[in-house]
Amino acid sequence: MATQKITLAKGLNMGLRKAMEADDKVLLMGEDVGKLGGVFRITDGLQKDFGEDRVIDSPLAESGIVGTAVGMAMRGYRPVVEIQFDGFVYPAYDQIVCQVAKIHFRSQGRVKMPIVIRIPFGGGIGAVEHHSESPEAQFAHTPGLKVVACSNPVDGYWMIQQAIACDDPVIFLEPKRQYHADKAVLDESVTPEPLFTSRVVREGNDLTLLAYGPMVKTALKAAEAASGEGRSVEVIDLRTLSPLDMAPVLESVRRTGRAVVTHEAHVNLGMGAELAARITEECFYSLEAPVLRVGGFDTPYPPSRIEEDYLPDLDRVLDAVDRSWEF
């Protein structure tokens, strides 16, 4: 099988196509996913090839989209829902946390909910309000949902297929500012890791830096910069936010004694809080410093001209690395 260089957008598009080819119960639903191919073109060309019954332009109503997806799932389909932007998932929040998340439990396992809810998330694209949110904690707190975030084209390709194959509902977070940012080589002959695993993306011995989605790139740059100062930073791409795959994280922190978590979401009650709590509980005697968090501030996402101040960046991550050291 030939290898090719793809963007994240392309990887997701290819992955969706594969999943639709593999199982004709897979349907795409959402606003503008048809002719337009979605505002980010992730579903580009799919309606043309699979028809209007499998790539469904929905009325403009997110609760309706997710709620009808629930019914489709009950009828044996595997709907993949696109939410146009992170900030527009909230009208569907009730259906997601009270229905999608609970129906399998409510029915004692009799009714499966193999629904994937794709959400382009995060900021840094110069957009207006509600287009740069990071709602992952609001889903990860909800039992019954699984939450993953991809960070690169190759993961995008595999993870979307794995999420669709999963019999549980998956909130699938796509770092929108990475859609067209970088290319990577996809080799389809390589077997991917399982979906709900984290991955060490750079090895190191002095500090463990945890990131996911859009922050993985920043984390890698920070590790590179830190290595210039003689600090060996291990970077873990969490990939799965619920469940968390703590084994590689704990193994790493036990070795390094220090951890920093970074995400675009607000610090307060963000994923960093949970990671800090778990790491501290499991590695109490290995820690040289408390787990530090570098996230979006606890303010609404600001106007885009100052979003780079809101978002954690290389310098703020490095600052946290320094603070960990100095502790």
Place this chain on the structure above:
Amino acid sequence: MATQKITLAKGLNMGLRKAMEADDKVLLMGEDVGKLGGVFRITDGLQKDFGEDRVIDSPLAESGIVGTAVGMAMRGYRPVVEIQFDGFVYPAYDQIVCQVAKIHFRSQGRVKMPIVIRIPFGGGIGAVEHHSESPEAQFAHTPGLKVVACSNPVDGYWMIQQAIACDDPVIFLEPKRQYHADKAVLDESVTPEPLFTSRVVREGNDLTLLAYGPMVKTALKAAEAASGEGRSVEVIDLRTLSPLDMAPVLESVRRTGRAVVTHEAHVNLGMGAELAARITEECFYSLEAPVLRVGGFDTPYPPSRIEEDYLPDLDRVLDAVDRSWEF
């Protein structure tokens, strides 16, 4: 002024009445809040005394209730919204996190949102699904909202008035299983503490136990039981969940060296995560053990016949106290 013994339900009812007497811009809105006085009778008698224009029975639509409350606030009113049960707040989640929370910020302070959203929360009342949820973390993660939880009749009386007087939106959590559980003496001549403060409700030296809402009672019992085993447990009723009032917490933990947080909400990404992260960061060298969390399990709220297994109880809190000790 005479003192009297009141339940939490009575305290809230009296507090609402006071607030309505003090400011005729205060309105109550919600399902069944009128003649019925709400399913928990918290608004009992208020429509009769203040009329249908100030105690408004709403159509059965939570987003509509909160959304119209936003408009009322823009027109200068101070709406107090009742959500019938915790599990029914989610249809209004979009209006709460995207509008109520953000309008003051969006308008650069020009438009105030003095809305109180009252939510009877928590379990232990033998109810069916969606009637026993603890959604606090889903609100506390959202900048722009303030989140408080009362735990006793006297606080109920004062805190609801303070919340209504606050110019920011307040999510006001009421531990429904305490509504009619205990009576306390209300002395109106005593000046209450400010709303956004935590309170040490039992002093101790060996471990700090943090609780709020329905778990305060359990925490106090646990402290009592622990004292029988010679362990001096300090109990703090957090009262405010966003902002957190960390000063008394940190002061206490620096003294005791140990902390346990308990709440009914799911452990994963619950308030305990944030408290553990902050305490560890601020008291790293004082901690003898990691901050331990005792919460609802990371499962949907189960059928009520086994809810006592789901909910943290005296024994599970004591177990955590023991585990902290043994660390």
Place this chain on the structure above:
Amino acid sequence: MTQQPTGETPGFGPNLVEVFGPSQQDGGPELIQLLTPEGERVHHPEFDHDFTAEELRGFYRDMVLTRRIDTEATALQRHGELGIWAQLLGQEAAQIGAGRALRPQDFVFPTYREHGVAWCRGVDPLRLLGLFRGVDQGGWNPDDNNFGLYTIVIGAQTLHATGYAMGMQRDGVVGTGDPDRDAAVVAHFGDGASSQGDVNEAFIFAASYNAPVVFFCQNNQWAISEPIERQSRIPLYQRALGFGFPGVRVDGNDVLATYAVTKAALQRARDGQGPTFVEAYTYRMGAHTTTDDPTRYRLSGDVESWKLKDPIARVEVYLRRNGLVDDEFLAGIQAEADDLGHTLREGCKAMPDPQPMSMFDHVYAEMTDELAAQRDAYAAYLETFEGSTH
């Protein structure tokens, strides 16, 4: 201060009241009826059906047994065996009419009150009690009887119903002309539910995709303490017209009419002609649930006047007057009801509590390591009490 329309405003076309009248006390002239409260069989130009004696006796039996389920469950709640119960008293005809109009391949999405429809679908009535007893959250397999689980969040199931109907379209079981194949969905909901965004979105999706779904609204006049006027100032069935599909109001206390209308609506859906809104005009004779106290908000006179429209009494009068039943038949049904009551009582009390550890089951189809660890830790913790009184 919240003024009602004071009349005609020049410039607003056909006076609204001419098109859509306000809700009328007795259901209004648009009310479709085949059997009057007095037990007179009347005919309707569009909706009618030749009922066999067998069918009529069947309806009667269904309603009597359904009422018995309801009264037993209410009693069981009073005796502390159930935490709560949502009574259907007065709504038997609406539910049996709707339930009996179904074909096996149709699928039903109920609220929490559709005990009569469940009965028609063959769900073991004992299974209905689990949710209210707190031993489960729905004790039947939806696919066994094509009857979904009770849904408590108001209106949520109407979207599920619409999505399920969209699935049927994709399965090619709509509009084929094969009566054993063509299928449709019924979405149940109440008058209060009609105000929820989800319900209105369900109308939009169903209309947009022309989905085979019947929106069956039991307008029992109350949403807990709020009268229908708080939700709509015109008859509810007219809501559908604004979304571009038909709506009809049927006497929900008339099992014949409800059956005939639902059957026609279902056939329309199965034929590929899309959604229909059926408003079953009825009355909640009991409290909202066993924890409610309706004396706080409604007049006993209203309840009394509705008693005269009892759905069972009118069928009994008709059957007797026409010699379709005799005392023996009626006594037989009473005996059956007593047996059912007994079975429910005993069965309910014998329902075991779930195992505490079961709360970790079925959170996911594919269990996660972290939840398994939480479960195991709790199991180990519980073991420390082994032998103690915990």
Place this chain on the structure above:
Amino acid sequence: MTQQPTGETPGFGPNLVEVFGPSQQDGGPELIQLLTPEGERVHHPEFDHDFTAEELRGFYRDMVLTRRIDTEATALQRHGELGIWAQLLGQEAAQIGAGRALRPQDFVFPTYREHGVAWCRGVDPLRLLGLFRGVDQGGWNPDDNNFGLYTIVIGAQTLHATGYAMGMQRDGVVGTGDPDRDAAVVAHFGDGASSQGDVNEAFIFAASYNAPVVFFCQNNQWAISEPIERQSRIPLYQRALGFGFPGVRVDGNDVLATYAVTKAALQRARDGQGPTFVEAYTYRMGAHTTTDDPTRYRLSGDVESWKLKDPIARVEVYLRRNGLVDDEFLAGIQAEADDLGHTLREGCKAMPDPQPMSMFDHVYAEMTDELAAQRDAYAAYLETFEGSTH
């Protein structure tokens, strides 16, 4: 496979199509018009108004200047000065008609596209750019001009509008008969928005409380790439009838008709007669926003045919033909437009970026200690870069 209605089903009363026809290409016979695309003044039995020359020239000027704001902003986006821009090209008449029908005491809840209404309300056009440039999220005080901030979450503002109108009822400024006192609210939204639960809930609340609100829907035929048929299979204005209040469809490219109809609807609201739905039937001539590419989903022929219905051209023809304007007047407006363009260009480029630390302001009316601490820590952190290139 998603079949459309194939005909009449026996048993569903008046055939639906007789009551509510499907949406028609040219807006249908129900379209209220006072000025044809060809610039002919026509009359309407119910909605009419004697326009003074002054008024007509005013509309013309408003539309030309509004279009200029739009083209300038579009150009500014192309030059990188704005992140995005939501164009109103083609919708000038709908917005100016609606905007000019307001009285000072009325209040407006816009979407993100109501630049023309903002103009009528006296909002400085430069302030509109802030949101799209990313320097603020709405740069005006809603109370200065009774014009709310742009709302991006589709439909959310319709509930705010309804609540605001309920507030007006409580303030006693509805139905008093005093024209300087009685007030109403306009809620703007699009055809796509009509599918959102919130919008339908707004209809329910407004009807239930008889709130003084005009639901003004610009049906520009598109919600990004989705045509109106995805949202409704009957004309949108008919949605209102199902909620129990009047709906009308007006030619949204006809500023005269839009003005007359909105004015009547507002008066109805101010008089205490409750909500009205006005569907302004128009067309989005441009892209959804500057980042959209409509060639992917619609035919250029459609756009061409709508060009013939241009809202400005028809007024110009009428004014010229009737000698109400001369070249000098028109040139004067062009000059005014050029000035406005210049002001916008220069003003936009000069708009300062917000101070980074301002993101901590106004999160709360009463700042919290924890946020203040976060702010101070960030300020201290920034100071460590002082003098560096950060």
